[in-house]
Amino acid sequence: MPGGDTADTGTARRTGVAGLIEDSIRRTPDRTAVGVADGSARLSYQRLGRLAGTLARRLSEAGITRGDPVALYSDNRPEFVLALLAAWTTGAVVVPMDPQLAGPEIRTRLAAVDARAVLLPHRLRDNYPADAGATPAWAVDLDAVQGELTVTDIHHGSGTDGIAPPPTGQDTTTARDPGTVQEPGSALLLFTTGSTGTPKIVPLTHANLAASVADIRLTCHLGPDDATLLVMPMFHGHGLIAGLLATLASGGAVHLPAAGRFSAHLFWDEITRTRATWYTAVPTIHQILLARAATDYPAAGTPALRFIRSSSAPLAPAVLHRTEERFGAPVISAYGMTETAHQAASNPLPRDGVRKDASVGLPTGLEIRITTTGGEPGGEPAAVGEIGEICVRGPTLTAGYLNDPRATAASFVDGWFHTGDLGYLDPDGYLFLSGRTKEMINRGGEKIAPHTVEAVLLAHPAVQDALAFAVPDPKYGEEINAAVILQPGRHATEADLREHCRSRLSAFEVPKKIYFRDRFPRTAKGAGDREALAASLRTRTPRAPRSP
Numbered sequence: 001m002p003g004g005d006t007a008d009t010g011t012a013r014r015t016g017v018a019g020l021i022e023d024s025i026r027r028t029p030d031r032t033a034v035g036v037a038d039g040s041a042r043l044s045y046q047r048l049g050r051l052a053g054t055l056a057r058r059l060s061e062a063g064i065t066r067g068d069p070v071a072l073y074s075d076n077r078p079e080f081v082l083a084l085l086a087a088w089t090t091g092a093v094v095v096p097m098d099p100q101l102a103g104p105e106i107r108t109r110l111a112a113v114d115a116r117a118v119l120l121p122h123r124l125r126d127n128y129p130a131d132a133g134a135t136p137a138w139a140v141d142l143d144a145v146q147g148e149l150t151v152t153d154i155h156h157g158s159g160t161d162g163i164a165p166p167p168t169g170q171d172t173t174t175a176r177d178p179g180t181v182q183e184p185g186s187a188l189l190l191f192t193t194g195s196t197g198t199p200k201i202v203p204l205t206h207a208n209l210a211a212s213v214a215d216i217r218l219t220c221h222l223g224p225d226d227a228t229l230l231v232m233p234m235f236h237g238h239g240l241i242a243g244l245l246a247t248l249a250s251g252g253a254v255h256l257p258a259a260g261r262f263s264a265h266l267f268w269d270e271i272t273r274t275r276a277t278w279y280t281a282v283p284t285i286h287q288i289l290l291a292r293a294a295t296d297y298p299a300a301g302t303p304a305l306r307f308i309r310s311s312s313a314p315l316a317p318a319v320l321h322r323t324e325e326r327f328g329a330p331v332i333s334a335y336g337m338t339e340t341a342h343q344a345a346s347n348p349l350p351r352d353g354v355r356k357d358a359s360v361g362l363p364t365g366l367e368i369r370i371t372t373t374g375g376e377p378g379g380e381p382a383a384v385g386e387i388g389e390i391c392v393r394g395p396t397l398t399a400g401y402l403n404d405p406r407a408t409a410a411s412f413v414d415g416w417f418h419t420g421d422l423g424y425l426d427p428d429g430y431l432f433l434s435g436r437t438k439e440m441i442n443r444g445g446e447k448i449a450p451h452t453v454e455a456v457l458l459a460h461p462a463v464q465d466a467l468a469f470a471v472p473d474p475k476y477g478e479e480i481n482a483a484v485i486l487q488p489g490r491h492a493t494e495a496d497l498r499e500h501c502r503s504r505l506s507a508f509e510v511p512k513k514i515y516f517r518d519r520f521p522r523t524a525k526g527a528g529d530r531e532a533l534a535a536s537l538r539t540r541t542p543r544a545p546r547s548p
Contacts (some may be wrong), residue, residue, distance in 0.1 A: 002189035010320040014404065015207075016185070016187065016206025016207055016210045017206055017209040017210045017213055017245055018085070018088045018089070018187075018206060020210060020213060020249035021085065021245070021248075021249055021301075022049070023250065024224075024248055024249060024250070025045040025049040026253055027297075028045050028048075028451055029044065029045050029225075030045070030046065031044060031045055031251065032044060032045075032223060032227075032253040032254075033045040033047075033248060033252065033253065033254065034048060034248075034254050034255075035078075035253065035255050035274070035275050036078065036079050036119070036144075036255070036256050037229060037256065037266075037273060038258035039273070040141070040258070041078050041144035043078060043081075043144060045251070047147050048081070048082070048085070049085075050147070051082055051142070051147065051149055052085035052086045052089060053086075053089065054149065055082055055083065055140065055149060056086040056090050056377075057083075059086055059092070059117075061088050063116075064087070064090050064116060064117060065090060065092070066090070066091030066093060067186070068090075068091075068093065068116040068117075069092070069093045069094075069095050069115045069116055069189060070083075070087045070092040070093070070094055070095065070113055070115065070116055070117050070118075070234070071094075071095040071097050071113070071115045071117070071119070071135070072084060072087075072095065072097060072120070072240075073097045073099050073106070073118050073120050073128060073137075074118070074119075074120055074124065074234070074235070075096075075099050075122050075124075075233065075235075075261050076231075076233065076239070076256045076257060076260050076261060077121045077124075077260055077537070078144065078256065079119075079120075079121035079122070079140045079141075080121070080234050081244065081254070083119040083140060083143065083232075084545055087119070088187065088204075088206075092116070093186045093188065093189055094108075094188050094483070095113050095186065095189045095190075095239060096188070096234060096235035096236070097109060097114060097118075097191075097235055097405055098233070098235050098524050099120075099124060099127060099235075101498060102129065103129030103132045103133075103449055104131060106129060106132040106133070107131065107132050107133035107240070107440045109191065110135045110486075111133070111395065112201060112270065113189050113201060113402070113404075114274050114404075115135050116135075116136075117135065117136045117137070118132075118136065118137040118138065119137075119140060119351060119372060120138075120139055120140070120154075121139070121140060121142075121433055122139040122140060122141035122142075122152070123460075124139075125139040125152075125154050128160065129387060131474075134155075134473055136153065136155060136514055137155055138151050138154070139154050141153065141294075141482075144273055149471075150486070156472075175500055176501050182242040183186070183209060184226070184517050185205040186203050186204070186205055186206075187204055187206045187208075187209055187233055187300075188203070188204045188209070188240075189203055189341035189402060190204065190237055190338050191203070191338075192339075192354070194337050199402070200401045200404060201401060201402035202338045202339055202386065202398050202401060202402070203399070203400075203402050204398055205399055206362075208341045208395070208397070209241065209245060209341055211365055211395040212241055212246050212340070212342055212343055212394045212396040213241065213249045213393075214249075214365070215364040216241070216242050216343050216346075216364075217246050217249060218364070219343070219346045219348070219349075219441050220278065220307065220309065220332075220349065221245070221349065221351075222246055222250035222252055223250050223251065223252065223474075224250065224251035224252055225252070225277070226239065226247065226250065226253070226277045226278060226418035227252055227253040227254075227275055227276050228243060228247055228252065228253070228254060228255065228269050228276055228277070228278055228279055228280070229243060229255050229256075229257065229274055229276045229279050230243040230247075230254050230255065230256055230257070230279075230284070231262035231267070231281055231517055232262075232280060232281060232312075232526075233261065233280065233524065236524065236525045237338050237341065237342040237525075238280065238282070238311055238336075238342060238525060239280075239344075239525075240312065241342040241343075242342055242343060243280055243503065248253065250378040254366065255274040255276065257270060262285060262332050262526070263533075264289065264292055264296070265292070265296060267296070268289075268296050268297055268298055268303070268525070271303045271305075272298060272303055272485055274371075275303075275304075276303065276462050277304070277306045278305060278307050278308065278309065278329075279308060279309070280308075280309035280310070281308075281309075281310060281526075282310070282311070282312045282313055282525060282526045282527050283310055283311075283313050283314070283315045283319060283527075284465065284522065284526045284527060284528060285526060286308075286310060286319055286323050287317050287318045287319055288316065288464075289323075289327075290319070290322050290323060290464070290465045291487055291488055292488075293327075294488075297327070302328065304329070304411050305329035307329055307330050307331070308327065308331045308332060309332055309351055310329070310331060310333050310334065311334040311335065311336060311342075311343070312336075312525055312526075312527055313528075314333075314455070315331070315333045316458040316459065317357040317358050317455065317459075318455070318456055320333065321357070322461035326331070330350050332347040332348070332349060333345060333346070333347050333359070333360050333361065334346035334347070334353065334361065335359060335360035335361070335431060335433065337419060337421075338396075339397060339398050339411075339419075340366060340394075340396045340397055340417070341397075341398075342396075343365075344363065344368065344392055344396070345360050345361045345364055345368065345431045346360070346361040346362070346364050347359060347360065347361035347362075347365050350519070353507050354428075355488040356426075356428075356430050356432075358432060358455075359426070359430040359516060360431050360432070360433055361430060361431065362430060363392075363429070363431070365394055366392045366393065366394035366395075367392065367394055368390060368391070368392050368425065368431060369382075369392075369416070370382040370386065370387075370388040370391070370423065370424055370425055371389050371391055372386065372388040372389075372485070384425060384427055385424055385426060386424055386426075387422055387423065387424045388422065388423075389416050389419065389421070389422060389437060390419045390421045390422065390423045390431070391416040391417060391419065392416065392473040393416045393417065397417055398417075399412075399445055400412050407413065418535055420436055420437050420438060421433060421435075421437075422434040422435050422436065422437055422449070433451060434449045434451065434452070435449035435450055435451045435452070439530070440470075441468075441478050441479075441480050442470075442477060442478050443473070443476045443478055443479060443480060444475070444476035444477060446508045448480050448508065448509050450468035450469060450480075450530060451468075452505070452509065453466075453468040453480065453482060453501070453505065454466045454482070455466050456488070456498065456501055456505055457484055457500070459483060459499045459500075459504070460492065460496075460497060461487070462487055462490035462491060462496075463484050463487065463492070464485045464486060464487045465484065465485040465498070466483070466485075467482065467483050467513060467520055467533050467542070468480055468482040469479070469481060469482070469483075469530040469531070469533060469534040470534070471512075471513075471534065471538075480509065480511050481511055481512060481513045481514070481515070481534075481537075482515070483514065483516070483517050483520070483533055483537065484514060484517070485516075485518065485519065485520065486516065494513075494514045497511075497514050498511065498514065510515055515537055517533075521533055521536065540542065
């Protein structure tokens with residue numbers, strides 16, 4: 001990155017997403033690039049570039065070079081941003097990792113990508129599991145006031161002025177395999193977050209990221225006067241690409257939560273303090289904010305949000321409308337996945353056209369088609385309005401999964417990625433989601449999309465969140481059940497909710513049983529985990545809702 005202490009990479013200017021961020025550093029050197037919402041840290045673009053260059057030089061001196069996978073074990077901290085940009089300056093491939101993972105899972109993932117080193121914020125060094133393996137782990141300590149950083153080898157205790165080079169001649173659990181080194185241009189290795197099976201590893205190039213960032217900037221009209229509170233984790237594509245990279249490429253300000261993650265009781269104070277103009281989140285977060293609005297949303301000096309963005313799971317129209325009414329800003333739903341470098345479609349902002357509330361919008365930089373064959377090679381496109389599997393292709397799409405030719409061959413056919421999502425395109429080209437092929441419930445031959453049932457339950461005024469799922473049934477093969485979380489201070493019975501569903505769904509779609517819960521299991525990015533919920537309920541009995 002530009003600055004007085006930049007590493008020598010042999011090139012004056014860079015292309016791809018790193019080049020877009022360098023352009024922001026040149027254009028707006030004195031503007032805030034990254035800060036912590038409580039004011040404890042603030043980095044201008046110029047200082048961000050200088051510190052990233054300093055860290056890049058130290059990584060290069062320690063032996064990190066082009067194509068080396070470098071893992072980032074961090075929540076939403078400024079050190080994550082510095083480590084990301086520094087690693088890219090050396091030509092390394094960045095592997096973001098969830099700091100909540102257990103040691104054995106970290107060790108497995110590090111081995112899967114053949115990681116050369118792990119970088120983490122100094123404040124998380126005591127959290128790094130002792131059983132995470134022998135891969136070198138380096139703690140980055142940022143003094144934002146003085147504009148200085150130090151790096152420490154947490155395994156070998158090297159001094160704070162430097163880091164020890166990665167050892168050579170390691171055993172087979174950590175030794176480098178030249179066959180796993182990524183092709184030139186690789187920027188990220190991201191783990192998918194599917195609810196079943198082992199996560200796949202998605203390589204994304206700098207060109208993939210630059211194309212996705214350009215689409216997000218265009219959709220949201222992001223510019224240097226924008227600021228966001230980044231509550232989505234940066235170890236997933238939603239937070240990393242839409243929240244961080246798109247903002248930095250536009251010259252705006254990224255403010256990180258003081259807790260390093262979403263905190264419901266601090267959210268509106270942090271939004272107000274940072275003068276955020278927008279934020280992006282999963283539907284679960286929108287639902288939590290609505291449930292707490294009576295006590296948490298400021299009565300005076302309300303935030304002047306330009307828009308609110310929702311992605312990573314379908315947003316029920318009822319939740320969208322409540323959010324807009326309560327927080328006074330338009331809400332746009334977007335659709336994407338790790339394989340497409342996050343965004344693939346989005347509803348437009350009000351200034352740009354028609355928003356269809358039940359839709360995830362128009363394609364953004366990608367082609368989208370619907371096939372009726374469930375992803376078989378040579379499948380025929382579906383008719384307008386006909387439900388089928390969503391397929392995509394375009395410049396943001398990965399070329400395939402890392403070291404997994406079978407999964408790649410199954411999902412990537414003739415340049416099209418078969419997403420496993422079901423949906424349809426309307427006559428105007430808007431995309432509507434209908435669930436996942438693997439999550440569809442087959443009740444005696446009738447197909448039920450859990451998403452459809454959840455959207456109806458969320459339309460009930462007493463329901464804060466809902467998940468629908470399949471259970472075995474001796475007569476129909478599968479039956480549909482659901483679970484709900486009620487709004488604080490609201491009351492509803494199972495009979496109330498079933499009657500509500502009967503008035504809006506076909507008879508076979510009405511849940512046979514509805515459970516009441518205080519919380520749901522969540523995926524790492526905050527979406528409801530219906531498989532884990534169903535498993536937890538198999539040995540439990542329904543619990544009556546609490547009286548207000």
